[in-house]
Amino acid sequence: NAGVMQNPRHLVRRRGQEARLRCSPMKGHSHVYWYRQLPEEGLKFMVYLQKENIIDESGMPKERFSAEFPKEGPSILRIQQVVRGDSAAYFCASSRTFEASTEAFFGQGTRLTVV
């Protein structure tokens, strides 16, 4: 059973371009969380999704950021018109359905650098 897979591991984008970050949860997991870790800062919650639904996006910037978790395929975090301040590590985590006590399993993260 593969762990949470994030790709790419490293992504470089010029200002104004779009960044797409992918997260494949562990098999059997239907809950996905996205977090952002800025340099020298802790983890900041961004969004919590279940299959085809956004449950809580209170941590997402109102503009340029969007997330989806389709019925088939990975969860995607999309950042449009990136700016230098978007440079950070973005972590995805997944957990199982119906087991609130289970821990979240993390991917290795995608390190976005905006030049």
Add this chain to the structure above:
Amino acid sequence: AQSVTQLDSQVPVFEEAPVELRCNYSSSVSVYLFWYVQYPNQGLQLLLKYLSGSTLVKGINGFEAEFNKSQTSFHLRKPSVHISDTAEYFCAVSENNDMRFGAGTRLTVKP
């Protein structure tokens, strides 16, 4: 929604000294509590978790944490740290499958 406060952003200690990393949470219902560790340039790994039962939880690498319901705390402790324990530590609370993290505590172990 639930929230987590890690009171110390950085904790420097000498090797073989004891350490305590503090965590307080707020929630209106019963929750599950976790500690994760992040080594440089890596993802997060689970150290330990409290679900129910004994309030003292033992985890990997000699770490333990104590759940205190009246103080809404879940402090992480280790009696003697090693250089290899240098990392970022995150406390987390899960409520209805919604997990939230504290801002993290950077533990630096010096020789």
